[in-house]
Amino acid sequence: MSDANAALVLVVDDDVPIRRFLRAGLESAGYRLIEAGTAPTRCARPRPDRRT
Amino acid sequence: MPDGRPDPEALLASLREQEATAKRAKLKIFLGASAGVGKTYAMLVEAHARRAQGDDVVVGLVETHGRRETLALLDGLELLPRRADAHRGVTLTEFDLDGALARRPALLLLDELAHTNAPGSRHRRRWQDVQELLDAGIDVATTLNVQHVESLVDVVAQITGVTVRETVPDSLLDRADEIEVVDLPPDDLLQRLREGKVYVPQQAERAAEGFFRKGNLIALRELALRQTAQRVDAQMESYRRAAGIAEPWAVRERLLVCLGDGAQGLRLVRAARRMAAALKAEWIVAHVETPAELRDSRGKRDALVDVMGLAEELGAEAVMLTGLRAADELLAFARARHVSRLVLGKPGRPRWQEWLGGSLVSEVLRRSGGLDVHVLAGEDEQDAREPASAPAAPSAPAAPRWRGYAGIVPVVVVCSLLAAFARGRIDLSNIVMIYLLGVVVVAMAFGRGPAILASLVSVALFDFWFVPPHLTFAVSDTQYLITFVVMLVVAATIGTLTARMREQTIAARTRERRTSALYQLSRELSARRTREGLLDSAVTHIRDVFGARAAILRPDDAGRLAVAAGDRELLEAGAHEMGVAQWALDHGQPAGHGTPTLPASHALHLPLVVASGTIGVLSVRGEDMRRFADPEQRQLLQTFANQAAVALERAELAERAERSRVETEAERARNALLSSVSHDLRTPLAVITGAATGLRDAAHSMTEETRAEMADTIATEAQRLNRLVGELLDMTRLEAGALTLRREWHSLVDVVGGTLVRLERSFPGRHVALDAPADLPLVPLDDVLMGQAVHNLVENALQACAPEGRVAVALRAAGDALEVEVCDDGPGLAPGEAERVFDKFYRGDAGRDRRGAGLGLTICRGIVEAHGGRIVAGNRDGGGARFLIRLPLPEAAPEVDRSMDTEDGVEQES
Structure with missing residues (x-):
């Protein structure tokens, strides 16, 4: 689906359904995605190209 | 002002005065020396001139x-x-005063200012009508003869021999914006009289022989001119101030008129008014109530009330002081108020009375220090003034003085019998003691006068019975004369001291009663929280203390009075009393019985005045209304009214503060609701809209799995939205009290079990343990609502802990209640959160799932409390939160058919 060169998007939202919906939408659009429920959680993750 | 520039403060005051004068209605008085000088004619000429200028003149x-x-x-x-x-x-x-108020012309002509109105009029005097017209903003032109000016009544009576009863207070003349003297030389006036231009011939003849003598007319003319000259002088002074003309200011004079117990009060007050006017001085009229005055007759006290009333009418400040010695109190008051001159009446009592009872004048003169003291003529006078109060029943007879003197007889008889019995057994000196004891008894029982007489009688009897030669008043041994003198002096001294002690005791009791009544009222009023309770308490207290019916009236939004507490019949007797009360409210002044306004009323109406204005009226009506003419009683009633007014204002302020607090709280809740709704409604809506749009526009680029996930998201968020709206509706119903319980006997196990099954669908794979004993009794409840409450609790617990976390529900009977306990192993509640979790829109601190409107637990508590139960939150010992519902069990519960249950109870896993 999304290749390794696709832009990486960080989604931070405490609402799980919203994250799920965004994941579905963004991945289908070809983005790579990382999610976090809170801001500190994402600090340990790779640096994203875009943030939401 | 060394530089000669006007004082800015004086200029400012002058400007303010001019501004106030410009705003208020104007009063013009056409003043004449007597009838026939042409005052009415001059007033009508002025009316035509004003009308020609386009003014509305009536x-x-x-x-x-x-x-x-x-x-x-x-x-x-x-x-x-x-x-x-x-x-x-x-x-x-x-x-027709009401007609004039309704017509509201720019200028109203009203002849004869001093006229006494016909019975049934609102005011007794026309000058009071004029005051009301001016207050209503209507300019008034009127006429007045100088002999009707209150402070000149004595002078006029001296000149003409006629005592004028229809008088106008000087304060009204002071208030006049313009006084125009209508002058006619006496010869011309007499000529007019002869020509029949003043009165019809028969009247004119009588008038010429009586009042209209040339000498009278000359004197009255001078009075009129002087009166006007004083006014011109005042206007000149005012002009100098306004113009800032720098001249040395005279030290301001302040007069204190000391009213003694003599009958010269009215004359003294009028003379003092003239003196104060001449000196341009403030003046105060004071009277000291001493213990001795407690014996005064009603008539004497009524006279004092009249004098004080006249002083106030003439513009003085009337003050009632209390103390043991009049001179002490008056001098202390004079110094406290920076009085420059003291005015007293010449004593009218015989010298021997002054010697025995003391003289106010001589005491004040001796101790006045740097104060100037004026002693004015104070001969007894027949009252030349109508009583301030309405004609009342004849005064109740004062306690007859002869009774005190008659009381001496049994006392000295008993003393003489005792002495006769003791004769030969005790010394003569001890027999004297028996008589002294009798004098003490008389002094205690009847006061000073009888005690002194008892001293004389005792000496005489002692001489007659016991001093040789017996049964005569002759004295064989001249040494006995010394005994008599000493006995008389000692008896008189003891009698006087004892009588004074008695008077002081009575005064102390009176003061104590007054203080106690006030203390009781203050305590009652401060204990009342509601306005109604406070008003009832005040009325009850006034009723008890004064033995009169009382009511407190409050104005509605339109300013119309209605009885708020007390005896409604008091005012429902007729519209008249209510009208009088309304007048008291509108003008902020006492009205009704015993006052100058509408004195024919049966009740006394006192306005309840506070800093912000008049907030009501206290009306009292009793069998004996004369008691309210007593200065002490009137003062006490006024103090009660003041206390009630302040307490009422305080209660209203408290109510206003509470309303404000509730409004603030409501505003906060509204804001919280808006904040919650804006977030929690828009989030699922945004997700639904996004997912639906994605499916519509880009379904071709999505995998089957993604499409399914999008559809699933739409369904989940729609449910979430539905739940949120449901919670809001539930909350609305709870708050509106529209929640109707459909209670039936249910097994709590069934209700909770059903709820857990429903939750399985929302939280698939989550673990909820249910522990319930087999013999759990039935409980009357609304199964749908209670199921909702448990649902909210368990859902809250599941959201609070991690997906792998454990939630346990336990049911048990505990005494007279059933308990539902919901525990989780999440982070638990933060300190202070145990109560706040039930607040509306409270969504917890970090660490807990914050989805939802924050209404779930609030609704839960509402449902539980509607069942008569309680819910509490806390933390478990081992970590996690714990919620406990406690539902009361009725005494008689139906039997449970347990054939379908397991022997050990219910153990369910969801």
Whole structure:
């Protein structure tokens, strides 16, 4: 689906359904995605190209 | 002002005064020395001039006395119809005050300011009508003869031999914006009289022989001119101030008129008014109530009330002081108020009385220090003034003085019998003691006068019975004369001291009663929280203390009075009393019985005045209304009214603060709701919209799995939205009290079990343990609502802990209640959160799932409390939160068919 060169998007939202919906939408659009429920959680993750 | 520039403060004050004068209605008085000088004529000429300028001029009432020139001037002027009242079979016409107030002309002409109104009028005097017209903003032009000026009554009586009873207070003349002297030389006036231009011939003849003598007219003319000259002087002073003319200011004089117990009060007050006016000084009239005055007759106290009333009418500050010695109190008051001159009446009592009882004048003179003291003529006078109060029943007889003197007889008889019995057994000196004891008894029981007489009688009897030669008043041994003198002096001294002690005791009791009554009232009022309770308490207290019916009236939004507490019948007797009370409210002044306004009323109406204005009226009516004419009683009632007014204002402020607090709280809740709704409604809506749009526009680029996930998201968020709206509706129903319980006997196990099954669908794979004993009794509840409450609790627990976390529900009977306990192993509640979790829109601190509107637990508590139960939150010992519902069990519960249950109870896993 999304290749390794696709832009990486960080989604931070405490609402799980919203994250799920965004994941579905963004991945289908070809983005790579990382999610976090809170801001500190994402600090340990790779640096994203875009943030939401 | 060394630089000669005007004082800015004085200029400012002058500007303020000019501004105030410009705003208020104008009063013009046409002042004359006597009837016939042409005052009414001059007033009508002025009316035509004003009318020619385009002013709306109405003739309220003009007496033409048949004079042709005056009648002619009425042509072209609008006449206000007179009011007609039937009185004892005679129809009397009178100025229609209400008609004038309704017509509201720019200028109203009202002849004869000093006139006494016909019975049934609102005010007794026309000058009071004028005051009300001015207060209503209507300019008034009126006429007045100088002999009707209150402070000149004595002088006029001295000149003419006629005591004028219809008087106008000087304060009204002071308030006049313009006084125009209408002057006519006495010879011309007499000529007019002879020509029949003043009175009809028969009247004119009588007038010329009586009042209209040339000497009288000259003197009255001078009085009128002097009165006006004083006013011109005042205007000049005012002009100098306004213009900032730098001249040395005279030290401000302040007079204190000391009213003694003599009958010269009225004369003294009038003389003091003239002196104060001449000195341009403030003046205070004071009277000291001493213990000795407690014995005064009602008539004497009524006279004092009249004098104080006159002083106030003439513009003085009337003050009632209390103390043991009048001179002490007056001098202390004079120094405290920076009085420059003391005015006293010449004592009218015989010298021996002064020697025995002391003299206020000599004591004040001796101790006045740097104060100037004026002693004015104070001969006894017959009251030349109508009583301030309405004619009342004859005064109740004061305790007869002879009774005290008659009381001596049994006492000295008993003393003489005792002495006779003791004769030969005890010394003569001890027999003297028996008589002294008798004097003490008389002093205690009847006061000073009888005690002194008892001393004399005792000495005489002692001489007659016991001093040789017996049974005569002769004295064989002259040494006995010393005994008599000493006995008399000692007896008189003891009697006087004892009597004084008695008076002080009575005074102390009176003060104590007054203080106690006030203390009781304050305590009662401060204990009351509601306005109604406070008003009831005040009325009850006033009723008890004064033995009179009382009511407190409050104005509605339109300013119309209605009884708020107390005896409604007191005011429902007729519209009249309510009208009087309304007047007291509108003008902020006492009205009704015993006051100058509407004195024919049966009740006394006192305005409840606070800093912000008049907030109501206290009305009292008793069998004996004369008690309210007593200064002490009136003062006490006024103090009660003040206390009630302050307490009422305090209660209203508290109510306003509470309303404000509730409004703030409601505003906070509204904001919280808006914040919650804006977030929690828009989030699922945004997700639904996004997912639906994605499916519509980009479904071709999505995998089957993604499409399914999008559809699933739409369904989940729609459910979430539905739940949120449901919670809001539930909350609304709970708060509106529209929640109706459909209670039936249910097994709590069934209700909770059903709820857990429903939750399985929302939280698939989550673990909820249910522990319930087999013999759990049935409980009357609304299964749908209670199921909702448990649902909210368990859902809250599941959201609070991690996906792998454990939630346990336990049911048990505990005494007279059933308990539902929901525990989780999440982070638990933060300190102080145990109560807040039930607040509306509270969504917890970090670490807990914050989805939802924050209403779930609030609704839960509402449902539980509607069942008569309680819910509490806390933390478990081992970590996690714990919620406990406690539902009361009725005494008789139906039997449970347990055939379907397991032997050990229920153990369910969801």
